[in-house]
Amino acid sequence: MATTVNVKLSRSNRIYRSSEPVEGKIVINSPNSISHQGIRLSVNGSVNLQVRGGSAGVIESFYGVIKPIQIVKKTIQVGSSGKVSSGTTEIPFSVNLKEDGEGIVEKFYETFHGTNISIQYLLTADIPRGYLYKPLSATIEFIIESGRVDLPERPLPPEMVIFYITQDTQRHPLLPEIKTGGFRVTGKIATQCSLQDPLSGELTVEASSVPITSIEIHLLRVESIIVGERIATETSLIQSTQIADGDVCRNMTIPIYVLLPRLLMCPSVFAGPFSVEFKVCITISFKSSLAKAQPKSDPTAPRLWMALERLPLELVRTKRDQFSCC
């Protein structure tokens, strides 16, 4: 049996506030005692930016990976050089992310995994054992949530926007029967939403001459990176949620209720070199023979048989109350 090293965090969900110390233990499993030159633990938080083809254009694609932005990088000594006896050894640790007296916590962006932007915090344990032995190491990702003291309380004051979707609000061409027959879907949806809460709202089909086949709510992320003189922006789909299946009753209120997926979403960020924003897209699909023939692709792309409404969505981190789980 080889010697293994693991980093175990004190919280099973691995979520920590930036103001909180990250605690846990380094677990070493070894069949025989080993000597080492000290046990080190390093924290590395960074924003990784990447510009791919598409919206960035040809020139920018040369840049490829842009230099990551460092958020935090520090190393602490957990144990001085010595010996670890055989069997299981646990070495507890506690790391403060921010320096003492450091007031700025804004730089601790929340963990986010997007297509072009990824904000990640890693904890690495290193045990160098001299030149003769391979050093032992283990890495684990932990999740950072905003640790600001001035976070708003739940529930957030409702900031709803009322929307109307009709044949006239559409900026893309529609099938003639939809255009002439007309339709009207109204509703309201939150434009500001706590990450702990579901995105909520409601929607009513008031009229539609062509039968509706489906109404969906799409969550979109808009990642923008400043590349030189330009801003490379890419919008991508996070999650689709159907809220109406088939030609629903007219004038019946249908709830909009979308649980926000963790990690894939974070509070909207406007940092200097990059920004992460979110949008909601409501799509209404009408019955059409064209729809069947069309191969599946981006569900938010404008089509002849679809009506769309895009609305901005500001995501906010709220104070964790006693019983909330997320």
Next chain:
Amino acid sequence: MEFEFRRRDYGAEHESRLLPRSRAHKHPLSSALDSRQPQARTVRGSDLDFFDPLRGLDVNASEEENVEEPSLSMEAVTQDLIKEWKSLKRILVQRFPVSKVISFSPISSIIMKGSKGMVLFCFAHSTVENPSTLSHLDEAGSEQTSLEETAKIINQQDYLAKVHELRDGITCAWQAEDRVTSLKLSIKVTKLLMDTTVLQFYPTVFVIVTDMLDMLGDMVWERIKEKAEHDVDGTVICTLLNDFQASDICLEARETCYNWFCKVGSVRELLPRIYLELAILPCWRFLINQPVEVLDRLVMMVRGLADPLASLYCRLYMVHRMQKLGFYNSGYLIKCIKDIEDVLAPVIVDTDGFSYITDDKKLLFSLMEPPIEYILKCLLLTGRQENIVEGILEELGFGRNKSYSSTNSSHASILLHHLLKELPSELVSSKAMEILHMIKCSNDCSFSQILNYRLLGNRLYEGKSQAGVLSSLIDEVIQAASQYHTLYDYLRIMDAYVDLLLQNKMENHLDALLDDIVTLARDKFLSEEEQASLQSIILKLLSYFEDLQEVLSLNHFIEILDLMSGASKRSVNMHLLNMGTRNGCICDPATVQLLFEVSQTLYDATDFVNIKDDDNRQTAHLISRFVEMVDYGAEMERHLMFLAECREAFNGIHELKETLVRSSNTLAVKALKSGKKHIHFVKSCLAFSEVTIPSISTPTKHLNLYLETAEVALLGGLISHSDGLVRSAVECLENVAPTDGLKSIDADSMASVVCKLCSFLVMVPGNPEKGVMEILKSIFSATCSSSWYVSPKDYTNLDAHIEAMPRLKVKIFCAIVLLSSTLSQDNLPYRSANPEIIGNDMLFFGDASYKNELVSCSQLVLQELVNAIEQESSQIARGNMALEACNCISSALIVPFFYESESLTTLLETSGNSKRMFG
């Protein structure tokens, strides 16, 4: 050399054979009654926890029940609902069986591994059975194949097997701690419910899928509970009570629980997302104490399902899971019902505004019925438990005041029907008027309005209604019913109200009803359905009234009777006859006339000659009973005429002829009793009987009836008539030829009739001209010569056949010997009740030749008696017969002890042998 008859003292013999009698202290029946009374009282006095349904309702007891009933305990309701759910699942599978369905489904292909494109599954046999669906399949198939690849056909059972396989996969994955796979498979299975292309198949799929979901929900619940109670290391954190709070749950467990909801919430499609959340719905209790918002949202979310069938079944599952969560109230159910109503509206009324029923719609509504019924049942149960049934009605817009209700207050009649079905009967009675108006307003294709009217009638009959309200209500119902114009609809509606009319003694309405029926049915030929409804109404009338007179006095009743024909008429007629003969004599000539006509129609409609079944027998019996019950009182001539009419009219009923003879004999006796002046009438009665008897088929009955008539004749002093009848009887005996073998002759009854004849002959004065012994001799010769058969059913048993013959003869011969002995006495044991008839003892007193003749006759008989016994093959039977003969001889004759005839010795030996054998 000769015998002598033994002198007998019949009186003394009778005395000596009597068993000693003593008075009983108590009447056995009266004493039982006395002792039972206190016993019953003690039973009632002690606190027994069972309720005997047969015991009469105590006033107190019923009151207590009333107090308890409205507020049902929560637990009882839950228990009830669990049972309801189980039976619902059974009903769904049974009512909509899978085997006969052809189905076709693109969505189901999701689950068919390796089957590219679309999946067609059909049941092999049904293709032949159901050509119409086959064409539908072809059509649908061709349309699809043009777009997609080749079709694949899968048997329904294979389909179900696949689903079961998937379900097993879910459990396996779960046990292997691979919960993600478990959930993924569950989502796949749940997606099956998105497919409603095969309507018939939907309930079955629903039951299978929801079973799977319930299972998944239980597994998730258990897992989170385990996490809440035990640490990772297995140390106990806490033990959750049944009514735990969300705050009792550790963060770890809550995290896991919320994670489940997030996973389920990320399912893109609406229907599986709802179903899966419903499956794990009880787990909300780990997170929040009052999941009001969750339930509100779920109720709303289902609205997104546009397919009426899918949404209805989804609501059904929601109601079921809410019960499991244990936190729900009638509010959610009311919302559900309201939404259902909205969903139904476009199905009921087409876009063009027409509401017509098609086969597809009919099927759809029949599939929707169980969920609607279940949800309404739950609503009313919950409502009663919360004690807010009236509030519920108002919430739903039912039972609102007339002034309140707007013009479009119509409700889907299918909802109305099931609501009405579940409402407590007191409420139905108190809101009867409102309900009626609602029924009036809701006339759509989802459910028959007529059936709703009917249901109201039936429900009202269950409860107590105020006469005033009822009167105007029924006025309106009659009005509504007559708007249907067709008699059938009218009858179907009113049929349900007849009991109500009768119960509340609303004669005016009843008259109006009967008037209407007559008006509507005038000059029409009633269809079979109309007949059946009319029959139901008439039978209700008949069973309500005690006496036929009361029914007949109803307006138009006879006219309505005349409307009927066929099987319904028959049934009504049978009831009429039954009712007429129920209460003793029928004296009213009009009633007699009616019943006679009724009988005649019944008779004409039945083939009594060729077909013999139970039904015919019952009819024959009823008619005979009617004839028997008729009583014209003093108008005896009229009565006899009636009998003659009956004979003519009901020629084919054998049973009746016997009744006729008996009635005519009774009539004769009645005439005799009332005085001498009726002697001619008596003669005509006798003549009637004499003429009627030969047409009866059974010889034993002939004998009996001849004998009976002869007795009556003798009573009337009509000796020659009597003689003639006796002679006919004897002829009968002779004529029982082997060819009559088909008509069964029961040897024993035959013997007893002959014995009876012999005892009758004691009273009949001998005819000096034709010889005193003439009749005796003819009985004797008839017995000797006859080769009677036993009943044909005994043919199979040859022994019985052989045995019965000699036994019969022996009995008859003994009777003759005894009769001769009696006739030889100086004093006859009994004589005719008519003092004018002089017995043989007086007629031939001291006449030696008379006695000699008797002796010589006996001698002849004795010889034959011995012969007959010897014919018997079975030794035991022979011994018994010999014993009987000896007994007879010893009591009738004095045999000089020095004289032992050969025959007697044989007899004694035979009997002795058999005795020994027995010993």
